[in-house]
Structure formats: structure tokens, C-alpha cells
Amino acid sequence: MELSWLMRLRITAAIAAGVLLIGLLAWPMAAPPDAYSIVSMAAISLKSKIVLVALASVTGLLAYFLSWPYGREISVIAVPSGLAFWAVRSGSIADVIQTSPALEQRQAILAAFKWEPLFWLIVVAAGFLGVLIGQKLSSQVSPEPKKADSKINTYLSDAIALVGSILIIQFCLPIFAQDIIMPDSRLGSVFAQPYAGQIIFAVLVSFGLAGFIFKKFLGVSYIWPAIAAGFITAFAYTIYVRQNILQYLVGHWPAVFLPSVILSILPIQMVAFGTLGSIVGYWLAVRYNYWKEHEM
Numbered sequence: 001m002e003l004s005w006l007m008r009l010r011i012t013a014a015i016a017a018g019v020l021l022i023g024l025l026a027w028p029m030a031a032p033p034d035a036y037s038i039v040s041m042a043a044i045s046l047k048s049k050i051v052l053v054a055l056a057s058v059t060g061l062l063a064y065f066l067s068w069p070y071g072r073e074i075s076v077i078a079v080p081s082g083l084a085f086w087a088v089r090s091g092s093i094a095d096v097i098q099t100s101p102a103l104e105q106r107q108a109i110l111a112a113f114k115w116e117p118l119f120w121l122i123v124v125a126a127g128f129l130g131v132l133i134g135q136k137l138s139s140q141v142s143p144e145p146k147k148a149d150s151k152i153n154t155y156l157s158d159a160i161a162l163v164g165s166i167l168i169i170q171f172c173l174p175i176f177a178q179d180i181i182m183p184d185s186r187l188g189s190v191f192a193q194p195y196a197g198q199i200i201f202a203v204l205v206s207f208g209l210a211g212f213i214f215k216k217f218l219g220v221s222y223i224w225p226a227i228a229a230g231f232i233t234a235f236a237y238t239i240y241v242r243q244n245i246l247q248y249l250v251g252h253w254p255a256v257f258l259p260s261v262i263l264s265i266l267p268i269q270m271v272a273f274g275t276l277g278s279i280v281g282y283w284l285a286v287r288y289n290y291w292k293e294h295e296m
Contacts, residue, residue: 022082060130079127094193211281
């Protein structure tokens with residue numbers, strides 16, 4: 001089941017819509033002052049946040065019609081593609097910490113990121129809303145086939161997918177995002193800031209695995225692995241961003257080292273590439289199921 005050139009063109013059009021409208025047009029709203037600063041929710045004004053959410057809905061709507069008649073399946077990648085463009089242009093956590101190495105500064109910087117993924121998830125959700133609006137406008141909304149499973153089973157599957165995604169991604173990210181690891185007598189190990197390409201690879205693969213597994217075995221949507229992005233960051237910051245740990249790091253290690261590699265991943269990187277990875281993993285599972293059914 002190979003993708004036709006027309007399908008590839010639709011996918012490219014959806015990605016281009018996100019990169020042009022979010023990645024380029026909206027970039028001045030989030031652009032950091034220099035190459036060593038990061039794209040962060042805290043640096044975006046309330047007015048710009050509202051504009052960004054509205055623009056995300058427009059982007060999803062436009063991508064829906066650009067990828068017609070498969071808008072529902074393809075256009076969901078538009079907004080995360082635009083955010084991914086921002087994530088690539090951003091500086092790193094290590095860049096920021098090196099300019100603010102004191103303990104109090106480090107605590108403030110890292111603590112501010114704890115729940116930031118939720119904002120980026122709202123932006124992605126606004127893009128999904130635009131897709132739904134496109135379905136309504138095109139009168140292409142078709143009822144989902146009813147499943148024999150009860151609502152309790154459905155809710156249970158969704159809950160398992162969410163919790164399971166958090167566990168899988170939490171386990172995989174430190175494996176795939178490794179750069180320089182140094183042993184430490186107190187913390188076990190400390191991790192140097194990985195390169196952006198390594199982070200992108202790690203997030204895509206980790207979320208992709210979760211999306212594949214839970215579509216393959218539970219038949220659930222890519223939404224649940226994507227939502228996991230908000231909890232993974234919060235969980236890591238709860239464990240590692242504590243005064244005694246940061247105070248120890250300040251006194252014993254250069255600013256580029258962190259107690260967990262997950263802390264080196266920007267919230268926008270986690271959500272943008274996590275959403276894309278979840279979607280890719282979901283569709284790989286669909287293709288695998290198709291192959292298993294028709295070609296084996």
C-alpha cells in the first residue's frame with residue numbers, strides 16, 4: 001500500500017500550510033531576541049497567544065481543503081508542522097541556563113516550563129478544531145461505525161493508551177536522546193544537552209512507538225499519545241527540578257549538564273514532534289494491519 005504521488009502532494013500541501021501560516025507568518029509573535037534564546041510561552045503576550053490559537057484554527061481549516069478529499073486524515077499535521085518549524089529555530093535549554101547559571105535563575109527558568117506543553121497542546125487542538133469545521137462546511141462528516149465495545153471498555157482503552165504512552169515515552173526518550181553521559185556518585189548520571197537533531201529523532205521515534213502500539217493493540221487514536229506530552233514534561237520537572245538537586249548540579253557540573261535528558265527537551269519540541277510522531281505511528285499501524293490482512 002504505497003502512497004500515490006497525489007497523496008504525497010496533499011501531505012506536502014498540509015505541511016506547507018502549517019509552515020507558512022504558523023512557522024513563518026506568526027513567527028514574529030514568538031521570535032526570541034537572539035539565537036541563544038528559546039521559543040517559550042512566557043515570552044508571548046496574551047494578545048499574541050489568542051491570535052496564535054485563532055490562526056491555528058484557520059491553518060487546520062485551510063489544510064483540510066488543501067488535502068481534500070482526505071482532509072480529516074492529513075490536515076491534522078499542519079499546525080504541529082508549523083510549531084516544529086519554530087522548535088527548530090529555537091535555542092536550547094542549555095543555552096538559556098549558561099546565560100543564567102545561578103541556582104535561583106535556574107529554578108525559575110526550569111519551573112516555568114513544567115506546564116508549558118499544555119499551552120502548545122491547546123494550539124494543536126485549535127488546529128484540530130479547524131479540521132472539524134472544515135468537515136462541517138464540506139458536509140463530509142460521516143458517523144463513526146458503532147463498535148460492540150461498551151463505553152466503559154472504550155474509556156478504559158483510552159486511559160490505558162494515555163498512561164501507557166507516558167510510560168513508554170518516559171522510558172524511550174532517555175535512550176534515543178542520549179548525547180554525553182557522565183557518571184555521578186549522587187545522581188547516578190548527568191546528561192549533556194543533546195543536539196537538536198538528536199532531540200527531534202528521539203521525540204519522533206518515542207511518540208511514534210506509542211502511537212503504533214496503541215493503535216495496533218487497542219485501536220485507539222493518536223490523540224492519547226499526543227496528550228501524553230503534557231504529562232511527561234510535568235512528571236520529569238516534578239522529580240528533578242528540586243532545590244537540592246539543582247544546588248548540587250550548580251556546585252559540581254557545568255551548566256550544560258542536567259539530571260535527566262527529558263529536561264533538555266523544550267516544551268514546544270515535545271508537543272510539536274510528539275504530535276507528529278504519534279500521527280505517524282498511528283498510520284504505520286494502519287498500514288501494518290492492512291498488509292497483515294491482505295498480503296500475508
